[in-house]
Amino acid sequence: VAMAATRRVMRAVRVFEFGGPEVLKLQSDMLVPVPKENQVLIKVHACGVNPVETYIRSGTYARKPALPYTPGSDVAGVIESVGEHVTAFKRGDRVFTLETLSGGYAEYAVAAASRVFPLPDKLDFRQGAAIGVPYFTAYRALFQKGCAKAGESVLVHGASGGVGLAACQIARACGLKVLGTAGTEEGMNVILRNGAHQAFNHRDPDYTERIKACTGPGGVDIIIEMLSNVNLDADLQLLSRAGRVMVVGCRGRIEINPRDTMSKESSIIGVSLFLATEEERHECATAILDGIEAGWLKPVVGLEYPLEKVAKAHEDIICSSGARGKMVLLL
Numbered sequence: 001v002a003m004a005a006t007r008r009v010m011r012a013v014r015v016f017e018f019g020g021p022e023v024l025k026l027q028s029d030m031l032v033p034v035p036k037e038n039q040v041l042i043k044v045h046a047c048g049v050n051p052v053e054t055y056i057r058s059g060t061y062a063r064k065p066a067l068p069y070t071p072g073s074d075v076a077g078v079i080e081s082v083g084e085h086v087t088a089f090k091r092g093d094r095v096f097t098l099e100t101l102s103g104g105y106a107e108y109a110v111a112a113a114s115r116v117f118p119l120p121d122k123l124d125f126r127q128g129a130a131i132g133v134p135y136f137t138a139y140r141a142l143f144q145k146g147c148a149k150a151g152e153s154v155l156v157h158g159a160s161g162g163v164g165l166a167a168c169q170i171a172r173a174c175g176l177k178v179l180g181t182a183g184t185e186e187g188m189n190v191i192l193r194n195g196a197h198q199a200f201n202h203r204d205p206d207y208t209e210r211i212k213a214c215t216g217p218g219g220v221d222i223i224i225e226m227l228s229n230v231n232l233d234a235d236l237q238l239l240s241r242a243g244r245v246m247v248v249g250c251r252g253r254i255e256i257n258p259r260d261t262m263s264k265e266s267s268i269i270g271v272s273l274f275l276a277t278e279e280e281r282h283e284c285a286t287a288i289l290d291g292i293e294a295g296w297l298k299p300v301v302g303l304e305y306p307l308e309k310v311a312k313a314h315e316d317i318i319c320s321s322g323a324r325g326k327m328v329l330l331l
Helices: 002-006 051-058 132-145 162-173 185-193 207-215 228-238 278-294 307-319
Strands: 009-015 024-031 039-048 075-082 094-097 108-112 116-118 153-157 177-182 198-201 220-225 239-247 267-270 301-306 326-330
Touching (some): 039 094, 039 132, 075 108, 132 220, 132 278, 153 162, 162 185, 162 220, 162 326, 185 198, 198 207, 220 228, 228 239
Parallel strands (some): 177 198, 239 267, 301 326
Antiparallel strands (some): 009 024, 039 075, 094 116
16 A cells, blocks of 8 residues: 555546447546556657547447547557666657557557657657557558559548548659549648649549549559448459458448459458568658658647547547547647
8 A cells, every 4th residue: 555655646548338429538546657667667758549449439339448448549648657678868869759668648558668669859749649559550551462563643632630531641652653632622631742743632522533533544553441341342343453451441341343353453451550560561661760760750739638638539530520640639
């Protein structure tokens, strides 16, 4: 009891049951976690909000954490303390991570040192919280699974969100012709400022015809798809010979005709960052840190919420009319 009395407490969001955004409960009496061997404790300044966190919270996702839990993985902040055998970081270092052990929607978070990366001074903490899952996922979708090559064309379907803008920036920097879709004029402008050569409004009834007119009879080589339950059937009509659809996001079922894949020997490939090997994660990290250093990797921050508005953030990321960058919680 005496030891517990000396432990600091913090605010953290907890989920005690799966359900709607209302199950996100802000607790003010959570014990600050202690880093173990090869772990670090981060004082969180900002935490990214990802769509997958809403699926996990609702209980509909394949991976279900043990209850209760604290959501959140994309944290940016300052090293508070380090566990045994940690030599890469020290107290006071600015860092970001794409995976926490204790949950990112909190004032402090523990992460494995191997999942933490230095945050360059040219980026603020809000931008740091927008790097992890979006940029690692975009790089994995384009190169590790999509086998993208300079000179190919890529359509980023739903390009104004965190992963979409990451894909546009990475693809442009790596020599691909980049097309993007968004649902608002503002979203289209954001895409064009962040690597897309051309933007299309996916709310226009004939936008797929405009994409076909842009790509010509050859079609598009790669599609990065954020909403495959809506777009997959149309995507198959837009592909080139041996083209591939990278399924990054999905919110339900869709009916397609498999014959559409035969006519062009096209592929539908699922993307999951959770299945990346250590070597693949390291490759992603190297490319991303190089991009920050070179100056072309600049995370776009969208809507910002204080921790007490976390339920609103979860509602808005699914229901808002159009994304304009990565959604973040500020602490």
